Amino acid sequence: MSNVTGQKGFSQLSSNAAEKLVDVVLIGGGIMSATLGTFIQQLEPNWTINMFERLDKVAEESSNGWNNAGTGHSSLAESNYTPQTSDGEVTMGKALEIYEQFQLSRQFWAYLVEQGLIRDPSTFINSVPHMSFVTGENNVDFLRKRYQTLRSSPLFDGMVYSEDREQIKSWAPLLIQDRDETQPIAATRSRFGTDVNFGALTHHMVDILNQNENFTLNTKHEVKTLHRQSDGTWKITVKNLDNNSVRTVHTKYVFIGAGGASLTLLQKSGIPESRQYGGFPVGGQFLVTENPEIVKLHRAKVYGKAAVGAPPMSVPHMDTRFIDCKEVVLFGPFASFSSKFLKQGSLLDLFGSVTPSNLIPMTQVGLKSFDLIKYLVGELLQSNEDRMKALREFFPTAKSEDWSLWQAGQRVQIIKKVAGKNAELHLGSELVHAADGSLTALLGASPGASVSAAVMLELLQRCFAEQMATEKWQQKIKQMIPSYGVTLNEHPELNQEILLNTSKVLKLTQDLVEVRSIKEEVEESEQPALATTA
Numbered sequence: 001m002s003n004v005t006g007q008k009g010f011s012q013l014s015s016n017a018a019e020k021l022v023d024v025v026l027i028g029g030g031i032m033s034a035t036l037g038t039f040i041q042q043l044e045p046n047w048t049i050n051m052f053e054r055l056d057k058v059a060e061e062s063s064n065g066w067n068n069a070g071t072g073h074s075s076l077a078e079s080n081y082t083p084q085t086s087d088g089e090v091t092m093g094k095a096l097e098i099y100e101q102f103q104l105s106r107q108f109w110a111y112l113v114e115q116g117l118i119r120d121p122s123t124f125i126n127s128v129p130h131m132s133f134v135t136g137e138n139n140v141d142f143l144r145k146r147y148q149t150l151r152s153s154p155l156f157d158g159m160v161y162s163e164d165r166e167q168i169k170s171w172a173p174l175l176i177q178d179r180d181e182t183q184p185i186a187a188t189r190s191r192f193g194t195d196v197n198f199g200a201l202t203h204h205m206v207d208i209l210n211q212n213e214n215f216t217l218n219t220k221h222e223v224k225t226l227h228r229q230s231d232g233t234w235k236i237t238v239k240n241l242d243n244n245s246v247r248t249v250h251t252k253y254v255f256i257g258a259g260g261a262s263l264t265l266l267q268k269s270g271i272p273e274s275r276q277y278g279g280f281p282v283g284g285q286f287l288v289t290e291n292p293e294i295v296k297l298h299r300a301k302v303y304g305k306a307a308v309g310a311p312p313m314s315v316p317h318m319d320t321r322f323i324d325c326k327e328v329v330l331f332g333p334f335a336s337f338s339s340k341f342l343k344q345g346s347l348l349d350l351f352g353s354v355t356p357s358n359l360i361p362m363t364q365v366g367l368k369s370f371d372l373i374k375y376l377v378g379e380l381l382q383s384n385e386d387r388m389k390a391l392r393e394f395f396p397t398a399k400s401e402d403w404s405l406w407q408a409g410q411r412v413q414i415i416k417k418v419a420g421k422n423a424e425l426h427l428g429s430e431l432v433h434a435a436d437g438s439l440t441a442l443l444g445a446s447p448g449a450s451v452s453a454a455v456m457l458e459l460l461q462r463c464f465a466e467q468m469a470t471e472k473w474q475q476k477i478k479q480m481i482p483s484y485g486v487t488l489n490e491h492p493e494l495n496q497e498i499l500l501n502t503s504k505v506l507k508l509t510q511d512l513v514e515v516r517s518i519k520e521e522v523e524e525s526e527q528p529a530l531a532t533t534a
Contacts, residue, residue: 022251023047025236027223027265028258029058031198032442034205035452036255038112039460041212043467043476048214050249051206052221052238054261059202062259063449065323067409072194073450074102075150076130076159077303080315082146090142090149099155100488101454103498104481106194108453109201110505111480117208124201127508128320130193131302133168133175133185133394139305140186147188154492159190172300174395191509192499193301195322198449226254226269232438253463256441260412266441267355271434275355277443278415284408286332287391291402295320295327302394318394331391334382336407411445431455437463453481 024040026033029051037049055061062068075081075095082095109125112118134143140163150156162168163186169176171189179185209215218238224246225237236249256265263279289295303317318331384400391398416430429444440459457477460468467473477484488495503509 020250021048021233022050022249024049024253024255025234025249025251026051027254027256028261029053029055029202029206029217029219030061030063030257030259031059031202031205031449031452032257032455033255034058034202034209035108036257036456036459037209037215038205039108039453039456039480041209041215042480043473045212046214048216049209050216050218050251051209052223053217053219054222054241054258056220058206058217058219059199062409062411062445063202064199064409065197065321066199066406068198068449071130071301071317071319071450072102072105072125072196073098074130074193075099076156076190076193077132077188077301077317078315079132079142079146079303079305082149084142084145088145090145092149092153095150096153096155096489098451101451103483103488103495103502104457105451105453106502106506107481107483107498110502112204112208113505118204121506124197124204125506125508126195126322127191127503128193128195129171129189129191129300131172131187131189131300132304133172133187133302134305135183135185135393137184140184142305143186143188153489155489155495156190157492158192159188161188162186172298172302174294174298174397175302178396187302189300192503194508195301195320196450197322223265226265226439228270228434228438232436234438252438254439255459256439260410262441262443263412266432266443269434269439269441271439273432273434274441276416277432279412279443280415281337281410281412283336283410284333285336286330286334286406286408287387287403288328288330288406289402289404290326290328294402295329298329298395304394316390316394318391330406331394331403333408334387334390412443413445429455431459431462433459433462437465457481457484 023044024037024047026037026049033051037051040047040049051058071078075092075098078095078098081098082090082092084090109118109121113121118124132143132146134140144161147159147161150159163184165176165179165181165185168185168187171187175185175187206217210217220241222239222241223236224239227235227237229235229250232252234251234254236251236254237246238249239246254269256262256269258265260279260281263277266274266277298318299320301317301319303315306315316332318329321328321330384405387405388398388400388403391403429442429448432441432443433439440463442455464473468477483491483494483498486494488498
C-alpha cells in the first residue's frame, strides 16, 4: 500500500486472493456509508462490501427524516453561507462551493433513477421553493446585498428578490398574514429548491447494494475495536447485539460514517490523525404541524437570519417537509443539550471521548465559546411560549394548539487542535484519513447529507487515487456525474443543462423542461420585484 496517495495495489488484493479479505467495511448505516458503498459498487461490482449498523434498521439516526431538517442545501436561502466582512460586504465563496457540491449529489441521484435503480424519485426528493426572509432595516439591507452578490454568479440566475408585501404573500402567504405593515421586510425566492428525505434515500441505496451478492448488511451489530495489521489491513471486532456473539472481520479499507459515534470509533482506531480531534454534542428540536390548512398555504423552505451572537447552526427556518408519505411543516431549530453523541446513544458518550490528547483543546474551546454556551443556556431555558414567539416572527398568527415539539437528532461539532494555535470549534464536516488511506472517518454536521456525493468523491480521490486515475473509473464517474471535474460557475451553459436534465429525471418542477431558458424566465419575472428596491 502507498503511504499517502491511496491504496496501491488495492485491486490486486481482491476477494479471490488466497486469504479472504473484505474489500470495504462501512461502519454506520446512514446516507454517507450508503453513498460511498453505492459509488464503489457501481465502479467495482466484484468488490466485497460489509456494512455494520448498531440499530435494527439503517437510517435511524442523523439520516432519518425526522432527525434532520431535510433541506437540499444549495445556498439558495441559507444566510450563514454568505457571511459579511467587517466592512459590511457579503462574501459568496462558501455559497458557490455548496451549490456546486449539491449539484454533484443531484446528478448522482438522477443517475440512479435513470438506471432504474430507484423507481420513484418523489419518495425521496420533491420540488420546494427556497426562500430567505428577513425583517428590520439592517437585515433587509443585508439580504439586498446578499441577493446582489449572488446574482453576480450565473449559478443564481433563478433567484428573485422583493420587498413588496403582495409579492412575498404570493410566495408564502403565512409570512404576511396580520404582519405589522410598518415593519420593513424582504425576501428572496428560488423555485429550484428541493426537500430531500435522506432516510428514504438511504433505504433506496441500501436496497441497491443488497441486489449484489458481494454486499452484506449487518444490522444490530456494533463495532467494538479496530486494529491495524502489519500489512496495512484492518481487523475489526464486531458484536452481534441479538445474541452477544463476537466475531472479527479482516478488511482492506474502513469507512467510519457513524454520525456522532464516528469520533469515538476514530479514536479506537489508534491512528495518529485522531489525536487532534474532540467533539461537542448539540441536539435540536423543532415545532411540527400537520394541520392541513397550514400545510396547504405554506409550500416553501423559508430561512431567516441568525440573531447577533448566535452560532450559524441556529439559523431559524420554516420548512415544508415530506416524511413518511406525509407533508408537514417544521420550524426551528431550537438547541438542546445531551452528553449523548447519538439520539439513541449513551449519556457517557461525551465523557468517554475525552483523551489525554484532546483534553486541553476541548478545555480551550470551552473557555472561549462563551457565545455558544450563552446561546445553549438560553435555548434550554425556553418555554413553549418562547418557542411560539420565535415562530410568530415568521408566522404571526401561529397558534400553540397547532404545533407540537419534536426532538430531532444529535450532532457532534468538531473540536480541532491546530498546530501553533488554540483549538477551534468547527461547525462543518470533515474527512479524517489515515496516512496510508486505509481508513477514513467523517466528523461533523451540516451541510453533510446534501453534499454527500461530493464528500465521497473527495474520499475516493484521496483513498483510491490509483483507481481514480484509471480510464475505467473516470469514464464511469463521468457517466454518473457529467460535471465531475468542471466548475459550473465558469460554465453557466453546462450548469443550466444539468439543472434542467436532473429536474426532468427527478420529476421536479415540470416547467424546467420547457424550451425557455432559466435566464429568460428570470428576466420576465424579476422586474416587478426589483422595482420595489428602487
